[in-house]
Amino acid sequence: MKRMIVAPSMLAADFSNLAKDIDVVNANADIFHLDIMDGVFVPNISYGTPVIEAICKRATIPVEAHLMIVEPQKFFELYKSLGVGSISVHYEACNHLDRTVKRIKELGMKAGVAINPHTSVQLLEDVVRFSDYILIMSVNPGYGGQKYIPYCTGKIAELKKIIEKNNPDCLIEVDGGVGLNNIQEIANAGADVVVAGSAVFAAKDPAEAIKKLQGI
Ligand code: DX5
Ligand code: ZN
Numbered sequence: 001m002k003r004m005i006v007a008p009s010m011l012a013a014d015f016s017n018l019a020k021d022i023d024v025v026n027a028n029a030d031i032f033h034l035d036i037m038d039g040v041f042v043p044n045i046s047y048g049t050p051v052i053e054a055i056c057k058r059a060t061i062p063v064e065a066h067l068m069i070v071e072p073q074k075f076f077e078l079y080k081s082l083g084v085g086s087i088s089v090h091y092e093a094c095n096h097l098d099r100t101v102k103r104i105k106e107l108g109m110k111a112g113v114a115i116n117p118h119t120s121v122q123l124l125e126d127v128v129r130f131s132d133y134i135l136i137m138s139v140n141p142g143y144g145g146q147k148y149i150p151y152c153t154g155k156i157a158e159l160k161k162i163i164e165k166n167n168p169d170c171l172i173e174v175d176g177g178v179g180l181n182n183i184q185e186i187a188n189a190g191a192d193v194v195v196a197g198s199a200v201f202a203a204k205d206p207a208e209a210i211k212k213l214q215g216i
Contacts (some may be wrong), residue, residue, distance in 0.1 A: 001184055001215040005193040007033035007064060007173070008210065010055060011046055011144045012197030018051075019058065021201065026060045028210040033175070033195045034084075035144075038069035041093050042142035049078065056083035066114060066175065066195075068141045069093065073100055080107050088112030088135045088173075091119055091127075101131055112173065116141065117149050121159040128163055128170045133193065138186075139176030144197040148177030153189050160190030183213055 008029050013021035025032055032055060037046040056063050064086040065079055072089040079087060087104050091113055094100045104111035113127050114135035124134060136155055139146035156172060163170045171192040178186060179199035186194060196213055203209035 001187050004183065004187055004191070004213060004215050005030045005171075006200075006210050006213045007031040007193055007195045008200045008206075009033045009035055009144060009175075009195050009197035011035045012201040014201070015047075015051075018054065021206070022055060022058045024206050025210075026058070028207045029061065029200075030214075031061060031086075031193070032059050032063040034063060034065045036065055036067050036069055036075075037142065041070050041090065042068045044142045049082070052079065052084070053082050059083070062086065064088065064110075064112070066135065067093075068114075073103060076104055076107055076109075080109055084109065086110035086112060086132065088114045088133070090114045090116070090141075091123065092116055097127060098130075101127060105130070105132075114141075114175070117152060117155075121155050121162060124159065125162055125166060128166050131167075131170055133171040133173050134159060134163070135173040135175055135195075136191075137176050138174055138178065141176070145202075146177055148179075148182050153182075153185055156186065156189035156191055163190075178213075180209075180212055183215075187215070 039045040062085040065084045101111045110132040112133040138152035173193035174191045175195035178194045
């Protein structure tokens with residue numbers, strides 16, 4: 001397997017001992033994945049500014065924010081000031097996606113577009129040209145610990161073709177239900193980055209779980 005970029009989802013971390021889990025990610029992973037939920041775009045609320053700030057302060061590797069919220073543009077400047085290096089917004093939450101993605105880049109951050117399982121990758125043919133990454137949700141967003149939706153593997157392969165044609169630098173990130181049982185199939189389909197919450201933090205040895213997902 002090629003070397004996979006692994007982004008542990010801090011939603012599955014131990015919030016009563018966050019420093020310990022942050023340090024495991026710092027020492028072993030590639031990116032921090034922060035899931036921001038508003039109880040409107042998704043049926044759950046995760047965590048907000050104080051937690052994002054605490055993680056950014058202790059992080060020694062890049063931090064990405066996955067915004068599962070309506071009106072995500074309201075938070076770009078704030079997150080930039082906290083130290084967030086890349087932001088993904090949902091296709092389904094943005095009326096003016098072109099403007100929104102370009103605003104993230106204007107602020108000096110990497111910009112990603114996230115899509116729900118039901119959203120066709122064909123809709124992204126234009127935005128891949130100026131996006132740094134596309135995040136394919138492989139569960140319905142809102143909760144960690146869900147089961148990978150099998151038809152998403154076909155979507156990764158389909159998106160890979162669109163990217164090769166329009167912007168080979170754009171990365172494919174896969175988020176939801178990723179583990180050692182399906183990492184190979186996800187890698188073969190063309191993913192560059194995987195998000196893993198429970199596969200990392202519910203493992204006996206999270207550092208070893210990260211290494212295995214990376215393919216090391
Ligand atoms: C779901 C989030 C995911 C999730 C991943 O809404 O976007 O990042 O926390 O967790 P696992 O790996 O447990 O599916
Ligand atoms: Zn996520």
